[in-house]
Structures are given as C-alpha cells and as structure tokens.
Amino acid sequence: MTKTRTTTLAAALLAAGTFAGTGGSAQADILFWSTQAKPVEETQAMREEVLSGFDEPVDYQASDGGPWLTRIQAELEAGSGTIGVLGGLHGDFTTLTDNLVDLSDMDLGGVTVNETFQQLGMLGTDEQKYLPWMQASYVMAANKKALEYLPEGADINALTYDELIAWTKTLAEETGGPKFGFPAGPKGLKHRFFQGYLYPSYTNSMVTKFRSPEAEEAWNKFKELWQYTNPASTGFAFMQEQLLTEDVWVAFDHTARLADAFNQRPDDFVAFPAPAGPTGRGFMPVVAGVAIPETAPDMEAAKALATYMLKPETQIATLKATNFFPVVEVDLPDDMPAAVKISGAAIAAMSGAEDANPGLLPMGLGDNDGKFNQVYIDTFERIVLAGQDVRAVLDEQAETLRSIMEESGAPCWAPDEPSEGACPVE
Amino acid sequence: MQQRTLPYLLLLPATLFLCVFFIYPFLLVAWQAVSQDGALTLEHFRTMAGHWKFSTAFWNTMLLALAVVPVQLALALFMAALVTRMGAGRDVILYIWTIPLGISDLAAGIIWLAIFEQTGFLNSILSSLGVIDQPVTWLGYQDKATIFLAVVLAELWRATAIVLVILVAGMGLIPKEYYEAAEVFGAGPWKRFVRITLPLLRPSIQTALILRTILAFEVFAVVAALGGTNLPVLMGETYQWQFALQDRHVAAAYALVILAISIAFTLVFLRTLRVPKEAQV
Amino acid sequence: MTAVTATETVAATADIRKRGRLVFAATIIVLCAWVLAPIYLLVVNALSSPDQVNAFPKSFVPGFETDSIAFFMGFAGVAKALFNSILVACITMALSIGLGAPAGYALSRFEFRGKGVFRIMVLMTRAFPLPLLALPLAVLFIRTGLDDTALGLALVHTTLALPFAVLITFSLFSGIPVELEEAAWTLGCTRVQAFRKVVLPLVLPGIAASAVFAFVISWNEVFAAAVLTIENRTLTAFLLQNLDVSPLHLKFAGGAVLVVPALIFIFAVRKYLFAMWGIANR
Numbered sequence: 001m002t003k004t005r006t007t008t009l010a011a012a013l014l015a016a017g018t019f020a021g022t023g024g025s026a027q028a029d030i031l032f033w034s035t036q037a038k039p040v041e042e043t044q045a046m047r048e049e050v051l052s053g054f055d056e057p058v059d060y061q062a063s064d065g066g067p068w069l070t071r072i073q074a075e076l077e078a079g080s081g082t083i084g085v086l087g088g089l090h091g092d093f094t095t096l097t098d099n100l101v102d103l104s105d106m107d108l109g110g111v112t113v114n115e116t117f118q119q120l121g122m123l124g125t126d127e128q129k130y131l132p133w134m135q136a137s138y139v140m141a142a143n144k145k146a147l148e149y150l151p152e153g154a155d156i157n158a159l160t161y162d163e164l165i166a167w168t169k170t171l172a173e174e175t176g177g178p179k180f181g182f183p184a185g186p187k188g189l190k191h192r193f194f195q196g197y198l199y200p201s202y203t204n205s206m207v208t209k210f211r212s213p214e215a216e217e218a219w220n221k222f223k224e225l226w227q228y229t230n231p232a233s234t235g236f237a238f239m240q241e242q243l244l245t246e247d248v249w250v251a252f253d254h255t256a257r258l259a260d261a262f263n264q265r266p267d268d269f270v271a272f273p274a275p276a277g278p279t280g281r282g283f284m285p286v287v288a289g290v291a292i293p294e295t296a297p298d299m300e301a302a303k304a305l306a307t308y309m310l311k312p313e314t315q316i317a318t319l320k321a322t323n324f325f326p327v328v329e330v331d332l333p334d335d336m337p338a339a340v341k342i343s344g345a346a347i348a349a350m351s352g353a354e355d356a357n358p359g360l361l362p363m364g365l366g367d368n369d370g371k372f373n374q375v376y377i378d379t380f381e382r383i384v385l386a387g388q389d390v391r392a393v394l395d396e397q398a399e400t401l402r403s404i405m406e407e408s409g410a411p412c413w414a415p416d417e418p419s420e421g422a423c424p425v426e
Numbered sequence: 427m428q429q430r431t432l433p434y435l436l437l438l439p440a441t442l443f444l445c446v447f448f449i450y451p452f453l454l455v456a457w458q459a460v461s462q463d464g465a466l467t468l469e470h471f472r473t474m475a476g477h478w479k480f481s482t483a484f485w486n487t488m489l490l491a492l493a494v495v496p497v498q499l500a501l502a503l504f505m506a507a508l509v510t511r512m513g514a515g516r517d518v519i520l521y522i523w524t525i526p527l528g529i530s531d532l533a534a535g536i537i538w539l540a541i542f543e544q545t546g547f548l549n550s551i552l553s554s555l556g557v558i559d560q561p562v563t564w565l566g567y568q569d570k571a572t573i574f575l576a577v578v579l580a581e582l583w584r585a586t587a588i589v590l591v592i593l594v595a596g597m598g599l600i601p602k603e604y605y606e607a608a609e610v611f612g613a614g615p616w617k618r619f620v621r622i623t624l625p626l627l628r629p630s631i632q633t634a635l636i637l638r639t640i641l642a643f644e645v646f647a648v649v650a651a652l653g654g655t656n657l658p659v660l661m662g663e664t665y666q667w668q669f670a671l672q673d674r675h676v677a678a679a680y681a682l683v684i685l686a687i688s689i690a691f692t693l694v695f696l697r698t699l700r701v702p703k704e705a706q707v
Numbered sequence: 708m709t710a711v712t713a714t715e716t717v718a719a720t721a722d723i724r725k726r727g728r729l730v731f732a733a734t735i736i737v738l739c740a741w742v743l744a745p746i747y748l749l750v751v752n753a754l755s756s757p758d759q760v761n762a763f764p765k766s767f768v769p770g771f772e773t774d775s776i777a778f779f780m781g782f783a784g785v786a787k788a789l790f791n792s793i794l795v796a797c798i799t800m801a802l803s804i805g806l807g808a809p810a811g812y813a814l815s816r817f818e819f820r821g822k823g824v825f826r827i828m829v830l831m832t833r834a835f836p837l838p839l840l841a842l843p844l845a846v847l848f849i850r851t852g853l854d855d856t857a858l859g860l861a862l863v864h865t866t867l868a869l870p871f872a873v874l875i876t877f878s879l880f881s882g883i884p885v886e887l888e889e890a891a892w893t894l895g896c897t898r899v900q901a902f903r904k905v906v907l908p909l910v911l912p913g914i915a916a917s918a919v920f921a922f923v924i925s926w927n928e929v930f931a932a933a934v935l936t937i938e939n940r941t942l943t944a945f946l947l948q949n950l951d952v953s954p955l956h957l958k959f960a961g962g963a964v965l966v967v968p969a970l971i972f973i974f975a976v977r978k979y980l981f982a983m984w985g986i987a988n989r
Contacts, residue, residue: 038949066669067933074845082937095672176560185654231566235654244761245545260954370671436813440806448832448866451843521977522739528969530927533962537745550764595912599882629878640834664836681836688834
C-alpha cells in the first residue's frame with residue numbers, strides 16, 4: 001500500500017518532468033549564450049537594461065567557460081541546437097572557428113566599427129567569424145591612501161616598472177605588509193599581463209623574443225615586484241574585492257573587474273595607466289564579440305540580435321551594464337557610472353601616452369589558444385611561485401611556445417613584426 | 427531457479443540505466459584518452475605525466491584524502507556514539523550536525539574563504555582579542571602548509587555529515603539487547619563500543635569509507651577557493667585541460683587516473699572490511 | 708564492607724556520573740558550535756550591507772540589511788527555477804531509490820556471479836568527473852529530445868546519487884539478519900510480503916538517508932544543470948553558477964538563499980532518518 005503510493009508518486013513525477021520540458025518550448029526566446037557579464041548584477045542588467053529593448057524576447061544566459069563550451073560543442077556535434085547568439089571573448093571563439101556563420105555581409109545600419117577589432121573577428125580566416133561587441137583593457141587602480149607613499153618625482157600617469165617596484169616596496173615596509181595585488185588566482189586574467197604588458201614593455205615583442213635576455217630581465221623585475229605583492233594574490237581573480245576590503249592598496253586588473261570598487265567608493269580610488277619599461281608602455285585591449293553558430297534555430301532573428309548589439313544606444317547601455325567600452329563610434333553621455341569615468345580616463349591616458357606600445361590579442365592560434373596562454377602562466381608559476389631558474393624555464397617554455405606556433409602556423413601580430421608563415425621564437 | 431534469477435532481476439533496472447547514462451558516455455570519453463584520430467596511442471598519458479604539475483597534483487590529492495578521510499571517520503564515529511547515548515533532544519542535535527550536508531562545495535568554499543582571507547573573520551577575532559595588530563595572510567603562496575590545513579578544516583566541516591548519516595542509520599540497526607547484555611557482564615562504554623558497535627557497524631563503515639574516499643579524490647571547489655593555484659589537485663587539472671587548454675584527450679587521461687585510484691582504494695576497503703553475505707547477528 | 712564506605716562509593720560514582728554528564732554535554736555543545744559557526748557567519752554576511760561585508764575587523768552581528776537577499780528574490784524567474792530544482796531533485800530521489808534499493812537488496816542477500824563487477828560499476832559513476840561526461844550526454848540528449856527537460860537532468864543526477872542509494876541500502880540490508888525474513892516465510896508470508904512487512908520498516912532510515920543524499924546532490928549540482936537545461940534552469944544553475952565571480956555581498960546572500968531550501972528538506976525528513984531507534988530494539 002505504501003509501495004503503490006510511492007510508485008504512483010514516482011510516475012507522476014516522471015510525467016511532470018517530461019511535461020515541464022515540452023511545455024515551455026513552444027515559443028522559444030532567442031538564446032544568448034555568453035561568457036561575459038557573469039556576475040549576477042551584470043547578468044541582470046544585461047537582461048533588464050540592454051536586451052529588453054530588442055523586438056523579440058531574448059534569454060541571456062551567462063555561464064562559466066566550462067559549461068559554455070560544453071553546451072555549444074554538444075549542439076554542434078548533435079547538429080541542432082537552441083543557442084541563437086554566442087557572446088564571448090576573442091579567445092573563447094578560437095576553437096569554434098569552423099562552425100561559426102560568416103557575418104561579413106551583414107548590414108550594420110551605418111555604424112562605424114573599430115577596424116582592428118573587426119580584423120581580429122576574422123580569426124585568421126577570410127570570413128567575419130564574430131562581430132566585435134565590446135572592449136576593455138587592463139589598468140592599474142589604487143586606494144588614495146597609497147598615493148602618499150609614491151616615490152618622489154613619480155607621476156602616477158607615467159609610472160615606470162622601477163617606480164612601481166619602489167612604490168610597492170615603500171608600501172610594504174611602511175604599512176605593515178605587502179599592499180600590491182595581482183590577479184594570479186585560477187580565474188584571474190594574469191596571462192594577459194605577461195603577454196600584453198610585461199613582454200611588450202621590456203622586449204617590444206610577445207612571441208619572438210620570448211627567451212631573449214630582455215625577457216629574462218623582465219621576469220627578474222617581476223620577481224622583484226612579487227616580493228612586495230600580497231602573497232594571497234594566488235587566489236585573487238577580481239581585484240575590486242581586495243581593493244574594497246583593503247587587503248591590497250594598489251592593483252592591476254581588467255577594467256570590468258575593478259568596476260565595483262570605483263562604483264561603490266568613487267572618492268577612495270584612482271585608476272591610472274599600466275607602467276612603462278625600456279621599450280615603452282605595453283598594453284593590450286581586450287575584445288568580446290558576438291557570433292552565430294551554424295546550428296542557430298532562427299538565423300534571421302540571431303542576425304538581427306547581433307546587429308542590435310552594435311547599435312550606439314545598445315553599446316552605451318552595455319557599457320553601463322558591464323563596464324565594457326563600445327567598439328563603435330559613439331558619443332558617451334554624461335550620466336555614466338563612476339567606474340566608466342574613472343577607468344575610461346586611465347585607458348585614454350594609457351593609449352594616448354607618448355611611449356604607448358599597444359599589443360594585440362593572439363590571432364590565428366585556433367585550438368591552441370588555451371595552450372598559448374598556458375605557456376605564460378606556466379612560466380609565471382615556475383619562475384615566480386616555484387622559484388625555478390629563469391633562464392632554464394624560459395628555454396624550456398620557449399620550446400613549447402615554438403611547437404604551438406608551428407602547429408598553428410599563425411603569423412606574428414603586434415608588437416611583433418609581421419612574419420611570413422608561423423611566428424618564429426628566437 | 428528463482429534464487430538464481432532473482433538477484434539479476436533486481437539488478438537489471440539499475441544496470442540498464444547505468445549502461446545508457448554512464449557506461450556509454452564513459453566509453454566515449456575513455457576512448458579519447460587512448461586514441462588520436464582513431465588510432466590507439468599512449469601519447470596523452472605521456473603528455474599528462476610529463477607536465478610539471480602532474481605529480482604535485484597527484485600527491486596533493488592523495489595527501490588531502492589521507493588527511494581528511496580517517497579524521498572524518500573517527501569524528502563521525504564519535505558523534506554517532508554520542509548520539510546513541512543521548513536522551514531528549516537527539517533529533518535536534520542530529521539535525522544540526524547534518525546541516526553541512528545541504529551546503530554545496532562551492533558555497534562551502536565561499537564561507538571558508540570569508541573566514542581565512544586577510545580581512546576575514548579569523549583575523550577579525552584575533553585582532554579584537556589583541557593577539558595580532560596586523561591582519562595575517564593565512565592563504566599566502568609561501569604557506570602551503572597553512573593552505574593545506576585550511577582546506578582540511580573546510581573539508582572536515584563540509585563532508586563529515588555524509589559519514590555521520592550513514593553511520594547513524596547503521597547504528598540504529600544494532601539491537602539494544604547486545605548492549606544490555608554487555609553491561610550485565612560489566613563491559614564499560616569503551617569496551618562495548620569496540621566489541622559491539624564497531625564489528626556490527628562494519629557494513630556501514632565500509633560504505634561510508636568507500637563513498638567518502640571516492641569523493642575526496644574529486645575534491646576541487648573548496649581547494650580552488652582557498653588554495654587558488656597553490657594547491658593543484660587532479661580534478662582541477664582535469665578541468666584545466668578540458669576547458670582552458672581545450673585538450674579533451676589529456677583531460678580524459680586525468681579522469682582515468684582519478685577513476686583508477688578510486689577503484690584501487692575501493693578494492694582495498696572491500697577486502698579489508700569484508701562484509702559476510704549475511705551479517706552474523 | 709561497612710555501610711559507611713558503601714555510601715561513600717555511591718556518592719563518588721554519582722559525582723563521577725555528574726562530571727561525565729557535564730563533559731558529555733560540553734562535547735555536544737562544542738560540536739554543535741563547530742557546525743553552526745560557519746553557517747552563522749554566512750548569515751551575518753548575507754544580512755549585512757556591502758560596506759559591512761567589506762569592513763575590517765568584521766562585525767559578528769548582522770546589520771539586518773536585506774538588500775542583498777532581496778536582490779536575489781527579485782530576480783525574474785527565481786520561482787520557476789526553484790520549482791525546477793525541486794522537481795529535478797524529487798525525480799532524482801524517486802529514480803535513485805527505485806533503482807538503487809532493489810540492487811542493494813540483491814547485493815546483500817545473494818551470492819552471484821558479476822556481483823563485484825556491478826559494485827565497481829556503480830561506484831565508477833561517482834569516481835569519474837562528471838564535467839567530461841556532460842558533453843557526450845548533452846549530444847545524446849539533444850538527439851533524443853531529453854535536452855532541457857527536468858527528466859533529462861534528473862537522469863544525470865541519478866547516476867550521481869545511485870552509488871549512495873545502492874551502497875547505503877546494501878549496508879543496511881546486510882545488517883538485518885536473514886533469519887528474520889525466513890521466519891516470516893515460515894509464517895506463510897511470500898517473499899514480497901516478508902520484505903514489505905519485516906525488512907522495509909527496518910531499512911526506512913537507510914531509504915531516508917539515500918533520499919537525503921539524492922536530494923542534496925541534485926540540489927547542489929551545477930555543471931550538468933548549466934549544460935543540460937536552458938529554459939528549465941534549476942535554481943543552482945540560475946543563481947549559484949556565477950556566484951564566485953559576483954561581488955562579495957552577493958556571494959554570501961546567494962549562498963544563503965541556496966542553503967535554506969536544502970535545510971528545510973533535511974528537516975522535513977529527519978524524522979525518518981533518526982527516529983528509527985525503537986524498531987531495532989526487537
């Protein structure tokens with residue numbers, strides 16, 4: 001009697017389970033499957049502020065790289081899917097290149113899209129694999145309390161690595177502990193610092209001079225800086241958190257990952273350009289894009305949504321929601337959040353600096369994009385964390401880097417000189 | 427006749443289910459670990475074993491399991507023994523002790539990070555007690571031992587309840603007469619525990635040990651939250667290869683390693699804590 | 708023995724008893740504090756304003772600000788996600804007990820070929836990282852139409868919960884003497900009747916324990932939920948997925964929001980879990 005009741009219950013549940021599945025799918029929203037705007041507040045803002053303006057209902061889902069990739073790979077493998085539009089960073093798309101729809105013939109309604117980014121969006125092919133969607137960069141941020149410890153004569157908007165080291169040293173010695181923070185945790189974006197900031201500033205290169213004597217110097221400088229870096233940095237991913245708790249006073253991170261600090265306490269924090277080395281002030285823009293998988297259930301609607309994302313109004317709304325900057329020409333209104341004003345000024349100062357030395361995101365690496373990043377991460381972990389010999393590590397990692405470049409055949413990108421064939425590692 | 431077919435009939439639904447939803451995808455993944463473009467190869471295992479983090483991750487996983495599981499078993503046995511001697515309020519106490527069951531490893535990581543981080547609760551207590559005047563960095567990359575200890579504490583807190591529930595359910599089955607008889611013969615509490623509870627509880631202890639050890643080899647979220655990149659573990663490396671490096675072959679190889687050590691330990695427990703066909707009650 | 712020494716001994720034992728009881732109570736209180744303190748801290752943070760969460764030294768009393776919690780409750784779709792979560796968890800529970808308990812019974816009562824293989828197979832599901840299985844499963848589900856259904860996700864969660872159900876019921880059935888069943892057979896019960904009247908009540912705590920595990924596993928599982936559900940998201944996939952990258956105060960509030968339903972569930976079944984002591988006293 002008990003048993004029959006349980007069985008009925010189980011049957012009812014199963015029926016409900018199947019039914020709940022079929023019930024909702026009659027009128028499907030466009031599924032926007034994204035790795036961006038993940039923090040819950042940003043996700044919510046994307047839904048309520050940005051996508052509510054589109055003609056059709058959009059289901060914006062932001063997930064971690066793991067589920068994101070697994071889901072889209074499954075849909076591509078099964079040959080049918082529910083994802084309409086993909087949102088992700090440049091690097092997220094590299095493995096999907098073959099399965100993305102060409103977007104080059106789309107009518108964007110007269111907006112002017114940043115050309116460099118559009119070039120990046122071709123992913124080394126001759127088709128527009130993704131449309132640039134939004135951009136950001138990495139800057140430095142500091143608690144105003146830290147400013148009084150700046151080395152004499154140092155201009156915060158034109159710091160050098162040596163000055164940064166001196167500054168963090170003073171801070172560590174006079175405030176009772178290291179106060180510099182660096183996002184070296186598992187989810188931190190540290191590899192871009194080495195690729196786009198440290199290497200260009202010391203070697204004027206990202207790949208070619210990977211194991212040069214200049215690179216050796218760069219790593220030794222970084223080791224020096226690391227002495228004055230909060231040792232818990234190996235768990236940090238979003239420096240806004242440690243800035244707000246004042247675990248650290250000076251930090252380097254992605255603008256969107258600093259935004260919360262500026263927005264919560266705009267009067268307490270400043271943003272400023274990344275430091276410069278012997279070969280200039282290396283920096284790197286980050287670009288996120290929108291793409292359409294070949295399995296999109298409603299291609300027309302998906303394309304319309306992609307176009308909508310590039311409209312100037314949408315770009316401004318996106319900026320407010322995510323702290324990523326527009327990739328099309330727009331005039332920013334005055335009512336911008338504090339984070340936008342503060343980090344925007346720092347980016348402008350950085351890219352407009354006399355010694356600016358911009359680097360580009362890796363291009364044409366395909367499947368090897370993750371492994372390319374790992375070379376820099378491994379180098380960091382071995383040299384700085386494990387204390388291994390700089391020369392030996394560089395020599396070893398250079399071999400890995402060379403095999404990655406040769407396997408993918410990707411030619412050099414800025415700041416390296418363009419190459420015929422695969423970018424060489426000297 | 428019925429005696430011979432009945433067990434298979436009882437196992438049939440579960441077996442069919444597992445074949446479709448586990449064995450089938452498992453074989454697909456396992457095949458990736460040993461093949462490249464359709465041909466058999468051990469290359470992926472070589473890549474895995476040759477990576478500089480592999481042995482660290484392997485040993486960290488082992489050490490964590492070795493540090494956590496025995497303590498958990500002892501603690502859970504102790505708690506379960508307390509429960510049996512409790513009078514009124516047993517329900518409430520047991521409920522409280524099982525609360526961590528409901529907390530996912532992600533949430534547990536968040537909670538314990540809030541305790542151990544530099545401006546966290548631990549430093550707050552210490553500084554308000556005047557023990558320290560500057561917040562201490564507990565989770566710094568040089569203090570691997572502290573990080574390890576923090577992870578062990580968090581895991582003890584999070585997952586002891588699993589063991590406890592299994593043991594408590596098992597203890598409920600031990601007839602009270604045994605204890606009463608033992609008491610008549612003058613056996614003290616400790617003797618009763620060793621001579622009656624432990625042997626009769628063997629099936630439950632075995633189950634708890636097997637399940638808990640297998641879960642311990644898959645530890646990840648708490649380690650990532652507290653240890654960052656300092657304490658690589660096998661599960662973390664599996665994720666890394668699958669999603670960051672996007673090399674499904676090597677990730678599958680890692681997964682097979684986790685599987686292999688889990689099975690090895692399970693076999694050890696099955697042997698050493700052999701449960702007779704019919705418990706000799 | 709004189710009367711005097713006898714009374715003294717009695718008094719001494721009483722004294723020891725009393726002290727023993729104190730130690731006993733103290734131990735229980737310490738253990739409760741150990742379990743509850745971190746939960747309390749979570750609640751403190753969940754009920755505080757962002758400034759308080761970031762402050763140092765931290766306050767150990769909540770500020771009773773409900774903004775962060777309210778943020779989650781105001782999320783569009785929270786109710787539906789909650790419903791999905793419960794639905795998936797309940798199906799998982801029903802499936803894992805329905806499939807697992809018979810298997811556990813068979814393992815404990817019979818010697819047969821393939822027993823060892825079956826046991827290892829059941830355990831393998833737990834010993835193999837699910838995120839790797841998610842890809843082939845998702846492909847399978849998309850092709851068969853199970854994708855984005857509560858049932859489909861519950862099937863995956865069942866593979867995770869099944870080892871618990873099988874092993875726990877196995878260990879409890881093993882603890883019940885087969886003579887008890889045999890006695891019932893000689894009294895004219897069929898195998899099924901004997902099972903239902905004699906064995907089932909005894910293993911109810913085990914079934915309840917398996918149910919708790921099934922529910923909690925399903926409730927807290929993120930990866931498969933994020934991959935396999937789109938419109939029918941579970942609460943965990945909906946809220947928890949990205950908590951680790953959200954601002955501190957929301958991390959804690961989200962964590963608290965997720966913990967509560969699981970606690971209510973355990974509370975609801977605790978009776979079955981723990982109130983079975985008397986029965987064993989046969």
